Amino acid sequence: MILDQWENALRYLGISPELDLALRFLSGLNPGQLAVNTRVELQGSDVFYTVSEPLLSARAMTFEFHRRYTDIHVPVTGTERIALCPASARPADTPFDDEKDIGFFSGHAVNTVKVPVGWFCICFPEDAHVPCLSGPEEHAIVKLVLKVRAS
Numbered sequence: 001m002i003l004d005q006w007e008n009a010l011r012y013l014g015i016s017p018e019l020d021l022a023l024r025f026l027s028g029l030n031p032g033q034l035a036v037n038t039r040v041e042l043q044g045s046d047v048f049y050t051v052s053e054p055l056l057s058a059r060a061m062t063f064e065f066h067r068r069y070t071d072i073h074v075p076v077t078g079t080e081r082i083a084l085c086p087a088s089a090r091p092a093d094t095p096f097d098d099e100k101d102i103g104f105f106s107g108h109a110v111n112t113v114k115v116p117v118g119w120f121c122i123c124f125p126e127d128a129h130v131p132c133l134s135g136p137e138e139h140a141i142v143k144l145v146l147k148v149r150a151s
Helices: 005-011 018-027
Strands: 002-005 036-042 047-052 062-065 069-075 080-087 103-104 111-115 119-123 127-133 143-151
Touching: 002 005, 005 018, 005 119, 018 036, 018 047, 018 069, 062 111, 069 080, 069 111, 069 127, 080 119, 111 119
Parallel strands: none
Antiparallel strands: 002 119, 036 047, 047 143, 062 103, 062 127, 069 119, 069 143, 080 111, 080 127
């Protein structure tokens, strides 16, 4: 997991060519050019992003994990909390949807991070996470999620 500011995105170049493309996009991000409910491919299905307006809430710790993609969570408005734990903490028989590249399991957070506007959180396949958490009151934000095929 990496938590940092957009302005520092280029410090992480060199992990993979696909992640480099996503980090370069992030370092030049212009939130005013983003349209909610869109999907944009930067390099086909290897690097793309979606922009949505999720409702943040205090909810059960149902972790998601991926095998093929790294997620980069980028709040564009508001602050998001993300709970984290190792994906290896999941039960061995946890179902996984190969087509959607996602599985879910209940667990306990090892850490929870706040991701405000101007920051990003990279969750690698080994980082199970519960995105879209809030404090006690529900509210919506605009959020960009970059999906990067893991090397």
